[in-house]
Amino acid sequence: MTDRTDLTDLDQLKADLLETALEAAARAGTLLSEGRPADLGVAATKSSPIDVVTEMDLAAEKLITGHLAEHRPEDGILGEEGASREGTSGVRWIVDPIDGTVNYLYGLPAWGVSIAAEYRGTTVVGVVEVPPRGETFRAVEGHGAFRNAAPLSCRPAAPLDRALIGTGFNYVQERRTAQAEVARRLLPLVRDIRRSGSAAIDLCDVAAGRLDGFYERGLHHWDYAAGALVAREAGARTGGRPGEEPGEELTIAASPGVFHDLQSLLEEFGAWHDG
Template sequence: MTGPLTSQPGDELIVELLDIALDAARRAGELLRDGRPADLGVAATKTSSIDVVTEMDLAAEKLITDYLAERRPADGLLGEEGASTPGSSGVRWIIDPLDGTVNYLYGLPSWAVSIAAEADGETLVGVVTAPMRGETYHAALGAGAYVNGEPARVRPAPPVEQALIGTGFGYLTARRAAQAEVVRALLPEVRDIRRGGSAAIDLCDVACGRLDGYYERGLNPWDYAAGELIAREAGALTGGRPGAAADGELTVAAVPGLFEPLQRRLDELGAWHD
């Protein structure tokens, strides 16, 4: 593991979980990268291409869950593609085997494998690997965030009007229309808005200083569990609506000094509802 850990009870568990997460994410990322047909994006509108992406997604999740079952059979699981078991150890893994499936389908590089481990509702480790970027981001609770083993740190806070903000959109038409209205109002008030297509990578881009902030409605725990920890450990603030934690209504991550005004403005604009 890269990064300092203080000598506290539970550190050995965190080191073990992080090592497992890093290895599982690497293996799944290699499977997705090397197993993607070179011509997949050429027929991106064909059902057969969608099926290939689904098969790769399921194969990556099976690789991860089999590996976790081998290393820590008593742990619980929560996965995007249906893997869900309660476990008995008190540790639960939260897995997104392929975050950014449309990017993957079209041959865009911003897709990732996201793996987090939590205990008692608190995320202990998070790993996001983006094979086509050649980057792996990781964090352990209280030990900082890293990208390819080097410390990751958020940017200094800009004025709101100079902030570069990332976001994402849902798949339902009504939700997309509401999200478009939020963007319409917010865009003139900031430097610009980016839509990358992977929530996990967007959160890591906040951690690495490539975005000043990020928000999105409609995320599931597997979309943000690892990335949120990485962003926080890099110095970002995270949450949902004012006074609430990140959840399916709204997830916000931003540098200190920008977080509060961005969160407040998003709440005013109704970014938390359709």
């Protein structure tokens, strides 16, 4: 049994992790907003020639991991652009310095900084900083979700045919082709489908009631760790295939009244494989 002291210590740890995540995300957001060069170009590619990394991805991850190392030197880190460190504290940080890199490269506003903290394998803090919107999404396990100072709540249940659903498409051609077929089959059954280019923002938009649901195949842990916590703490359900947690195979978040029907259709349509 967990005693009151243990609970107090865990709540204090969560508060400390939230403060650190908010500071790191705000600093990275400022760097990315104010430091973006006019001639920003591609520094590298990853899974395909259109899956890009910019010099600002690398600079932002360096800033974030440096901040974490200074303030939480015993913690582990997993970053999208290669930062990796084993920790001894039981805490691991999951960092995506720019979620929506292609949007950032093109000057589109749907990009953000995503930072999550796990404690003993459970995500306990999530922060998604969205500078173009002037919005900071944050959540602490068991303590709700917020956009800036306002508490968040997902939309009330809606029939699936009136649900606005977000999704995304992978950068690998075979997977994109399969995802397009799933979207083709799903589109007539819902109100409409949106594709912002940032899974972290889409998950936060489920939390904020701007979407009724979201799904995507091929996401990595850093893409959804913070945003999925924000969605859950706003009352949404999250998962993957039936009975599974969100993951690379499939990530789903939706208001409780939409989740089951959306998950069932995605299972029927084979959204969890590449055809």
